[in-house]
Amino acid sequence: MAITAAQVKELRESTGAGMMDAKKALTETDGDMQAAVDWLRTKGLAKAAKKSGRTAAEGLVAVKVDGNVGVAVELNSETDFVAKNAEFQSLIRDVADVAVHQPDVAALAEADMGGKKVKDVITDAIAKIGENMTLRRMERLEGDNVTAYVHNAAADGMGKIGVLVAFKGDDAATARQIAMHIAAIAPAALDENSLDPAVMEKEKAVQMDIARESGKPEQVIEKMIDGRMNKWLSEVTLVNQAFVVNPDLTVGQAAKEAGIELQGFVRVVVGEGIEVEKEDFAAEVAKAAGKG
Numbered sequence: 240m241a242i243t244a245a246q247v248k249e250l251r252e253s254t255g256a257g258m259m260d261a262k263k264a265l266t267e268t269d270g271d272m273q274a275a276v277d278w279l280r281t282k283g284l285a286k287a288a289k290k291s292g293r294t295a296a297e298g299l300v301a302v303k304v305d306g307n308v309g310v311a312v313e314l315n316s317e318t319d320f321v322a323k324n325a326e327f328q329s330l331i332r333d334v335a336d337v338a339v340h341q342p343d344v345a346a347l348a349e350a351d352m353g354g355k356k357v358k359d360v361i362t363d364a365i366a367k368i369g370e371n372m373t374l375r376r377m378e379r380l381e382g383d384n385v386t387a388y389v390h391n392a393a394a395d396g397m398g399k400i401g402v403l404v405a406f407k408g409d410d411a412a413t414a415r416q417i418a419m420h421i422a423a424i425a426p427a428a429l430d431e432n433s434l435d436p437a438v439m440e441k442e443k444a445v446q447m448d449i450a451r452e453s454g455k456p457e458q459v460i461e462k463m464i465d466g467r468m469n470k471w472l473s474e475v476t477l478v479n480q481a482f483v484v485n486p487d488l489t490v491g492q493a494a495k496e497a498g499i500e501l502q503g504f505v506r507v508v509v510g511e512g513i514e515v516e517k518e519d520f521a522a523e524v525a526k527a528a529g530k531g
Contacts, residue, residue: 240270254279277441281448296510297322298372300401301335302387309385309403310338311507312347314361315373327372328394330364334374335396344377382502383407388418401507408499416484417477417494421506426477429503430491434476442471477504 242265250261250272256279264282268274298315299322314331316322334347334357341347348358355363358374365372382405389398402418428434446467450460473479478491478501485493494501 242266242270246270246272250275250279277445280445281452296375296513298375298509299328299331299393299397300389300399300507300509301331301397302389302401302403303335303339303396304385304387304403305339307381307383307385307405308339309380309387309405309505310335310341311378311380311387311401311403311505312338312344313375313377313401313507313509315375315510315513317370321368321370321372323393324368326364326368328397330361331397332394334361338377338379341377342379344374347377348374376507378403378505378507380405380503380505384411384414386411386414386418388415388422390419390422399509401505403505405502405504406494406499407502408497410497410499413493413497414499417482417490417501418504420480420483420490421477421504423483424480425506426480426504427475428477429501430476430478431472443468446471477501 242262246265247258247261250256250265251258253272254261254276256264260279260282261275264275264278265272268278296315297317297319298313300311300313302309302311312331312335314327314334316327321327333352337350337352337357338347341350348356350357352360361372361374380403384407385403385405387396388402388404389396389400390402391399393399400422402421404414404418404421406414406417408414427438431439443464446464447460450463450467453460453463455463473481473489478489478494480490482488482490482493488496491501
């Protein structure tokens with residue numbers, strides 16, 4: 240299949256690979272973006288298998304804790320200007336208050352809020368504020384205790400990143416520091432047992448391919464894989480990550496010293512995974528002039 244310049248650009252942005260390497264990776268994998276990332280990693284040509292970061296949706300995440308239940312609700316808007324609007328902030332705060340009693344976002348949309356369904360209240364707000372809004376998602380977390388943290392706070396309890404941490408024990412201050420760590424470092428899972436086995440197998444396969452490129456004996460490769468997988472786990476699992484507050488300890492060690500047991504976490508980022516199509520400036524000018 241023909242590989243487009245846009246595909247090459249996207250792969251380069253997500254991996255840091257050179258233009259020709261990115262094009263070859265896409266050609267070798269028939270344009271499959273994720274397979275191309277893996278191909279580059281196998282060849283040692285990808286700086287990191289990071290996401291492109293092209294998340295353009297605006298809005299806020301509101302967090303709310305009620306007893307041993309915490310929720311994080313994402314309400315999207317078209318512009319950051321509206322997200323800073325007091326009415327928008329009041330709306331998402333009220334929605335979060337309702338959310339603590341709901342199991343998921345579908346139920347939340349249908350739930351009662353002041354005599355109307357949440358979805359209808361949002362529709363009314365769209366008409367009043369004049370900008371589209373979307374109740375995108377809701378994450379719910381339960382535990383012995385739950386603490387919440389927002390990063391880039393726009394107002395109390397709402398910001399661009401919302402984190403919930405469930406824990407057993409009394410040291411809420413350490414739990415909050417761990418929530419701040421999660422906001423900054425973005426672990427993929429609590430521990431090895433919480434990781435999707437398919438993700439583990441995929442990473443192991445990629446590391447195996449990388450190791451085999453070295454041409455070393457199979458028994459040496461097996462040892463290499465063990466070391467690389469342990470390093471990978473220390474990067475993606477919360478309890479094995481170096482604690483940002485005290486890098487001499489892992490998060491798991493810090494929790495143990497504080498006498499708390501981590502039970503789970505949720506991290507929600509505004510616009511995560513949403514891409515908004517953008518035209519380049521010349522195309523916009525041409526379109527405005529009636530030439531596009």
